[in-house]
Amino acid sequence: MTPDVSLRPYNTFGVEARAAYFAEFASVAELRTALRQAVPPVLVLGGGSNILFTRDWPGTVLRNRICGIEVVRRFPHRVWVRAGGGEDWHELVMWAVRQNFGGIENLSLIPGSVGAAPVQNIGAYGVELKDVFISLEAVELATGRLRRFTRQECRFGYRDSIFKQQEKGRWCITAVTLSLTTDRHRLNTSYGDVARTLADMGVGNPTPAHISEAVVRIRQAKLPDPAHMGNCGSFFKNPEVRQEVWENIRQRYPNAPHYPLPNGHIKVPAGWLIEQCGWKGRRVGNVGCYEKQALVLVNHGGATGQEAHALAQAIAASVAAQFGIALEPEVNVW
Numbered sequence: 001m002t003p004d005v006s007l008r009p010y011n012t013f014g015v016e017a018r019a020a021y022f023a024e025f026a027s028v029a030e031l032r033t034a035l036r037q038a039v040p041p042v043l044v045l046g047g048g049s050n051i052l053f054t055r056d057w058p059g060t061v062l063r064n065r066i067c068g069i070e071v072v073r074r075f076p077h078r079v080w081v082r083a084g085g086g087e088d089w090h091e092l093v094m095w096a097v098r099q100n101f102g103g104i105e106n107l108s109l110i111p112g113s114v115g116a117a118p119v120q121n122i123g124a125y126g127v128e129l130k131d132v133f134i135s136l137e138a139v140e141l142a143t144g145r146l147r148r149f150t151r152q153e154c155r156f157g158y159r160d161s162i163f164k165q166q167e168k169g170r171w172c173i174t175a176v177t178l179s180l181t182t183d184r185h186r187l188n189t190s191y192g193d194v195a196r197t198l199a200d201m202g203v204g205n206p207t208p209a210h211i212s213e214a215v216v217r218i219r220q221a222k223l224p225d226p227a228h229m230g231n232c233g234s235f236f237k238n239p240e241v242r243q244e245v246w247e248n249i250r251q252r253y254p255n256a257p258h259y260p261l262p263n264g265h266i267k268v269p270a271g272w273l274i275e276q277c278g279w280k281g282r283r284v285g286n287v288g289c290y291e292k293q294a295l296v297l298v299n300h301g302g303a304t305g306q307e308a309h310a311l312a313q314a315i316a317a318s319v320a321a322q323f324g325i326a327l328e329p330e331v332n333v334w
């Protein structure tokens with residue numbers, strides 16, 4: 001346990017905050033030892049890509065470094081792959097693509113760790129983690145007990161799981177098992193940007209590697225690289241609104257992007273709402289709304305977490321005033 005450690009290298013927004021105590025663990029045994037020594041409250045960090053620190057952490061921050069990727073079962077057309085919670089998510093995707101395993105290529109370049117991926121059921125370009133998910137292993141922070149959660153037990157929803165709801169802050173995800181195809185891949189190229197990019201690449205019969213490359217190109221063109229400009233990816237979730245709310249928007253903006261959902265609600269892109277409120281590309285002090293994707297807040301250098309949080313609140317307030325929609329953060333704000 002190291003006292004008084006800066007968390008700046010461990011959060012992709014790149015803000016300064018201090019942990020009263022900090023330790024890393026590379027196995028379940030090391031995690032259990034760390035938990036016995038930890039001063040509460042305990043926060044488990046993965047890649048630090050989905051948290052905004054607005055203040056110091058008064059207890060212990062534990063950083064997951066549990067590594068390893070292995071095929072644990074083979075079937076005629078698929079494999080089960082188990083990866084350590086501390087692995088980098090994109091490295092896992094690249095590993096899968098190199099073996100020509102299909103299923104997670106649309107999730108290329110999502111920042112963060114494997115252990116964090118199920119917490120918010122990461123998703124992009126028509127694919128969500130839950131589509132390939134088999135189970136996960138997690139250690140209960142209060143007791144050190146190891147437990148397996150099946151897909152049903154995780155209760156996945158849009159950017160949501162049991163680990164953001166009733167089990168929030170209670171578990172450390174130590175390993176995740178996914179089912180990937182080895183041939184007869186079910187590739188998802190329906191998302192407009194992906195189809196267009198594959199066409200630009202001159203690819204007619206894509207492999208998982210082609211799709212991964214297309215997704216990497218799209219993300220690099222639209223989203224800032226945290227290594228160069230601090231950010232947490234999408235700051236807000238895309239809101240799902242009732243038909244009446246949508247009708248109201250449609251009357252004012254007949255061409256507004258929207259996606260009808262099976263439950264009768266309408267999903268309206270938060271990035272579009274924020275752009276209509278005039279925030280896109282705007283800078284306030286050291287933080288701003290990214291010029292190419294309004295849903296992403298960025299650190300222009302030296303930003304504090306409070307500054308970023310204040311900007312997020314101002315953005316949410318103007319979307320509420322102009323559209324009557326309450327934006328919900330996707331990022332955990334501490």
Ligand code: EPU
Pocket residue numbers: 123124125126232233234235236237238257269270271272273275280292293294295330
């Ligand atoms: N849009 C705007 N202005 C903007 C941004 C978006 O008008 O500044 C409009 C676009 O024109 C488009 C629509 O919003 O019609 C959707 O935009 P985009 O395809 O960029 O996707 P998104 O809904 O903004 C979601 C995820 C992303 C994921 C992309 C691609 C959420 C909260 N975000 O963004 O995930 O990469 O779809 O599938 O669901 C993340 O979670 O961190 C993340 C980056």
